[in-house]
Amino acid sequence: MSEHDTAEGTLRIGCAAGFSGDRTDAAGPVVDALVAAGGPACLIFETLAERTLALAQLARRADPDLGYEPLLADLLRPVLGRCLTHGIPIVGNFGAAHPHGAARRIAALARELGLALPRIAVVEGDDLSAPERRTRLRTGFAGSPVDFERIAGSMVSANAYIGASAIAEALRAGAEIVVTGRVADPSLALGPALAHFGWALDDWDRLARATMAGHLLECGAQVTGGYYADPGYKDVPDLAQVGYPIAEIDAEGHCTISKPPGTGGRIDTHTVKEQLLYEVHDPAAYLTPDVVADLSEARVVELAPDCVRLEGVRGHPRPATLKVNVFCEQGWFAEGEISYAGARAESRARLAAKILRERLESLGRLRVDLIGTASVLGDDAGRWLAAQPAGEARDVRLRIATLHADKAQAERLPREVTALYTCGPAGGGGVRTGLRQRLSTHSCFVPREAVPTGYSFPPLR
Amino acid sequence: MSQAIVPLHRVAHGRTGDKGNRSNVSVVAWHPALWPLLVEQVTEARVAAQFRHREPARVTRYLLPNLQAMNFVLDEVLDGGVNDALNLDSHGKALAYLLLDLTVVVPASLLSHLAGPDDILPASRTPTETP
Secondary structure, three states, X not given: OOOOOOOOOOEXXXXXXXXXXXXXXOHHHHHHHHHXXXXXXXXXXXXXXXXXXXXXXXXXXXXXXXXOOOOHHHHHOOOHHHHHHOOOXXXXXXXXXXXXXXXHXXXXXXXXXXOOOOXXXXXXXXXXXXXXXXXXXXXXXXOOOOOHHHHHOOEEEEEEOEOOHHHHHHHHOOOOEEEOOOEOOOHHHHHHHHHHXXXXXXXXXXXXXXXXXXXXXXXXXXXXXXXXXXXXXXXXOOHHHEOOOEEEEOOOOOEEEEOOXXXXXXOOXXXXXXXXXXXXXXXXOEEOOOOEEEOOOOEEEEEEOOEEEEEOOEEEOOOOEEEEEEEEEEEEEEEEEEEEEOOOXXXXXXXXXXXXXXXXXXXXXXXXXXXXXXXXXXXXXXXXXXXXXXOOOOEEEEEEEEEEOOHHHHOXXXXXXXXXXXXXXXXXXXXXXXXXXXXXXXXXXXXXXXXXXXXXXXXXX | OOEEEEEHHXXXXXXXXXXXXXXXXXXXXXXXXXXXXXXXXXOHHHHHHHOHHHOOOEEEEEEEHHHOEEEEEEEOXXXXXXXXXXXXXXXXXXXXXXXXXXXXXEEHHHHHHOOOOHHHOOOOOOOXXXX
């Protein structure tokens, strides 16, 4: 062995959530499998899609105690005791906009369960929304088409995608639970791998391999047959009980993906290839804060049923900058729906659409869909729908949507849809309307030196 | 029967991902023997035409021969993306199925590798257009 012999054998990383609101019964079988396998293991939770953090900031504004993953206690309750007993650290970005609040909630949960207070670390540095940190954003947006001064007043959140190093340091310092806000999703897995194997932070090939293991894990069931099934073409057994993934990472960073025995789902070369390329742009340069991963020579090998190995990933030096997502309030999103069924349903729905367009013309941007005919693959401007010949569909739901800066104007849309009950075509029913605030997103890049990160063990009782 | 024209979803499968106003669609051959058909027939130009109502600013195809997979990146096809689009599916999650509706000419020797029920295999016919 070389200088990389700080740890023998492999590390198993289970993933028990792939988005905010994921199934709370996923973690149990994953932890059972990690315990049964023995050996070093870690459990990760990925609960932050692009927009989730802005919604968490809004929740924290409304209640200063909130702002972390709303399901945090439900996700951890089934497994917290077993993970602590068996020395399986938990790493999650469930801190969202309030990692310290999440740490306090976990401490309270441990008390509720009669457990000793765990060592909970909080990773920080990603949140750039505080007034004193806005200079970095101003610099980041300089030279971009976005006028930062114009959006700053309506800013809801600003977070850099930070990397794995603070997670690894916290684990090496003895953390049993690591709470983060915005980190790059694969960093949740790379952190534990760095802590376990002791790789240097410029060991690009190994970092890239473990990063892609994290990428396969980060969406939970999306690699184990979830989001894959297409009956007759892509059949997946027992999808209702789909098992969540476990990556076994070796000292070279290569990984093997499996799932807990007795769970549903499927892992084969096809499910792994779909997830490997999910949200990837140039496969030779998958950018993360930790490394640039190169998938161009990647291979997948089915070792056994529901057991696939990923090989051939290479790494290149990490980018000099970090990506920052800024979310701002941008106006009001209104939508309304009404159904038409039976003879000439489509013709009546098209007439209703014509009426709404005439009544709401001054709103500007309007999207009209005929659910059951054309409602998803088309474009907002309606070119696709206009190109579809009028058909004879007998069960059609009309949907109309707008986005307007002025709430009073946006409110006109739900009212006009409701008015179709008495003023529209015959037989319309089932009106549903909605009005909610919308967020806009803007991205920039800032030098990594401008975003110092670290961890702490906050005092908890 | 010398060849058949089949929908791409019988030759390959795929998944859509989104980041901002950019969509990516993977196209993965069901069998290594089908891979050359994808490279030859599922081109940037044909994909751009399939999405023309979405007005992509650019369509880029990346090839991964080891995986018998290609990755299409479509810039600015999401009407602004998840926060700006008025679409029910503002992520564009369904767009893989629009791409997989393209047609592919498959020689008779490769028909046994196609996915999906055999009973809907189309009868042999001469293509009227070159894909």
